Each structure stands twice: as C-alpha cells, then as structure tokens.
Amino acid sequence: MSDLFGLPLPFILLLSVSVAAGADLFLTLLVLGLSQELGWPGLQEPGLHSLHWGVLGSLAFLYLLEGVSELRPVPALLWHNLQLLLRPLGGVLLALTLLDGLPATHQLLGALAAGIVCAFTHVLTWGQKLLPFLAPDRKISIATRVLAEDTLVLAFLVLTTKRPDLGFAVTAPILLLGVLLGGPHHHVVRFGLLLMKGRVLSLLRPPGWRDELEIPYWIREKGENTGPSGLRGMPAGILGIPGVRGFREGWLLEEGDTRHFVFRRRGRPRSIPLESDSMGLEEEGSLALRVPLKKEERGRTALFLQKGSPNQESHK
Numbered sequence: 001m002s003d004l005f006g007l008p009l010p011f012i013l014l015l016s017v018s019v020a021a022g023a024d025l026f027l028t029l030l031v032l033g034l035s036q037e038l039g040w041p042g043l044q045e046p047g048l049h050s051l052h053w054g055v056l057g058s059l060a061f062l063y064l065l066e067g068v069s070e071l072r073p074v075p076a077l078l079w080h081n082l083q084l085l086l087r088p089l090g091g092v093l094l095a096l097t098l099l100d101g102l103p104a105t106h107q108l109l110g111a112l113a114a115g116i117v118c119a120f121t122h123v124l125t126w127g128q129k130l131l132p133f134l135a136p137d138r139k140i141s142i143a144t145r146v147l148a149e150d151t152l153v154l155a156f157l158v159l160t161t162k163r164p165d166l167g168f169a170v171t172a173p174i175l176l177l178g179v180l181l182g183g184p185h186h187h188v189v190r191f192g193l194l195l196m197k198g199r200v201l202s203l204l205r206p207p208g209w210r211d212e213l214e215i216p217y218w219i220r221e222k223g224e225n226t227g228p229s230g231l232r233g234m235p236a237g238i239l240g241i242p243g244v245r246g247f248r249e250g251w252l253l254e255e256g257d258t259r260h261f262v263f264r265r266r267g268r269p270r271s272i273p274l275e276s277d278s279m280g281l282e283e284e285g286s287l288a289l290r291v292p293l294k295k296e297e298r299g300r301t302a303l304f305l306q307k308g309s310p311n312q313e314s315h316k
Contacts (some may be wrong), residue, residue: 184246
C-alpha cells in the first residue's frame with residue numbers, strides 16, 4: 001500500500017504514531033525500536049532505523065521512570081510539566097525519522113504536524129491524569145489508570161502499523177473529539193503549571209491575596225471600584241459548577257464583601273458568585289488546597305487554591 005487518502009503512507013502512519021507518542025512517548029519509541037531490532041511481523045516500517053541496545057535500554061528506563069512518577073502527585077506534576085516541552089520535540093524527531101527520504105518540504109510539514117499532535121495529545125492525557133490528584137476519585141486507582149493507558153497505546157500501535165488505514169480511521173475521530181471536548185483538560189493542565197510556578201515562587205513570597213495591580217488586566221476590567229476595600233484576588237480553579245463544563249482555571253476575586261470566581265470563556269470574562277456560607281472547610285491535598293462548595297449537588301464540586309493560600313476567613 002503506497003499511499004492512502006491521496007497522501008503518502010508515511011504521513012498517514014505519522015499522524016497515528018504521533019497520537020500514541022503524545023500519550024506515552026517512551027513506550028511508543030521503545031515499541032517501534034524493538035520492532036525494528038527484533039523484526040516483529042507487522043510492526044516494521046521502512047522509515048524507521050534500528051536503535052542501539054543502549055538507546056533501547058534508556059527508553060525502557062525512562063518508560064519505567066514515567067510510570068513510577070505517575071503514581072504520586074508531586075513527581076507526576078514535575079514530570080509532566082517538563083514533558084509539555086519534550087513531547088513536541090519527540091514528535092518532531094519521530095517525524096524526521098519516519099519521513100526520511102522524502103522531500104525537505106514534506107519533512108518540515110510532517111515535523112510541524114507531529115509536534116502539534118504530540119503536544120495536543122499529551123495535554124489531553126495529562127489533564128485526565130492530573131484531575132484525580134486534585135479531586136480524588138476512589139472508584140478507579142491511579143495505577144489502574146496508568147496500566148489502562150499503556151495497554152491502549154500498545155494496542156493502538158499494533159493496529160496502526162498493521163493497518164494504517166484503520167489506524168487513521170481511529171485517529172481522526174480521537175483528534176476531533178479532543179478539539180471539541182478537551183477544553184477542561186486544557187484548563188487542568190494550565191492550573192498544574194500554575195501550581196508548579198507557585199511552588200517555586202513560594203520560596204520568595206508565600207501564596208495569598210494579590211492586590212489590584214497584580215491581577216490580570218482582563219479581570220480588573222471585570223471588577224468595579226469599591227472604594228477603600230479595593231480589589232484583590234488569587235489564582236484558583238473550580239470544578240463541578242453548573243453551567244461550566246468540567247474544570248476551569250481562573251481567579252478567586254474579592255471586591256468589598258463579595259467573592260467571585262472569574263474566568264474566560266471565548267475570550268470574554270465570566271463571573272460566578274461565591275457565597276461564604278456555601279464554602280466548606282479547606283482540605284489540604286498533595287498538590288492544592290481544596291474548598292468544597294456545599295450547596296452544589298455534585299460531590300466533587302470544589303474550589304482549588306495553591307497550597308499555603310490564606311483560608312476563606314483570612315484578610316492577609
């Protein structure tokens with residue numbers, strides 16, 4: 001099969017492999033490398049080169065290191081925030097390998113597409129891993145989630161290399177659904193970056209209320225001047241609020257005696273009022289401070305703040 005859907009076969013294969021690499025880069029590279037070295041039927045591709053056993057051993061070590069880090073909140077946060085930079089680079093290198101021998105323009109376009117798909121898929125998969133650390137769901141353990149993802153990636157790689165047409169038929173809907181429904185995962189990942197940034201900056205300044213000049217401009221425009229009390233806020237996230245799908249990152253805003261959660265939707269600021277008597281007692285998790293919103297029906301409904309933030313009664 002030399003081409004598919006009017007595109008060269010390496011391009012079709014690259015799209016599917018980039019999705020797998022975005023979900024688990026080191027497992028993808030390890031499986032493809034072993035397939036070339038051991039000659040596994042149906043998994044060998046002409047564009048792939050055999051890897052030295054030392055390189056394969058390093059990939060196996062990184063795969064195991066990632067699996068272990070994903071079992072604990074803080075290591076997972078550090079690992080995957082770093083991977084936000086490394087996954088696109090991995091996609092680019094994978095594209096240059098698969099498209100070796102094609103014209104330079106084809107390689108450039110393929111590398112760009114693979115980097116974007118890798119980054120996009122990683123945001124989706126990391127977002128669905130990070131959320132249970134913030135709002136624990138004891139129905140499914142973290143280890144079960146990790147093993148399930150690796151199994152799916154392995155099965156997807158086998159399908160893609162044996163039947164590139166079916167692999168593409170599965171990949172296209174996955175990417176489309178990711179674009180349509182992946183917004184909450186994107187916001188979880190952004191909040192994860194905020195948490196790591198907060199941990200670093202806490203060495204210089206503890207988390208807490210920020211005055212009006214430290215609040216983003218689009219939030220200051222949303223507020224109104226309330227006189228001496230002014231406007232203050234702190235970065236926050238929220239989950240389970242009616243009218244807001246999934247997780248949303250934004251700011252907890254205090255203006256006078258009122259508090260709101262302010263976020264952006266389609267580029268415009270939106271505000272959700274928060275009544276003090278609707279908030280439960282703060283629960284300190286491994287990554288963030290969780291404030292249950294008792295009046296909401298959904299049990300996971302909560303406000304999330306950086307660890308070390310002042311409690312709801314504080315006026316620090």
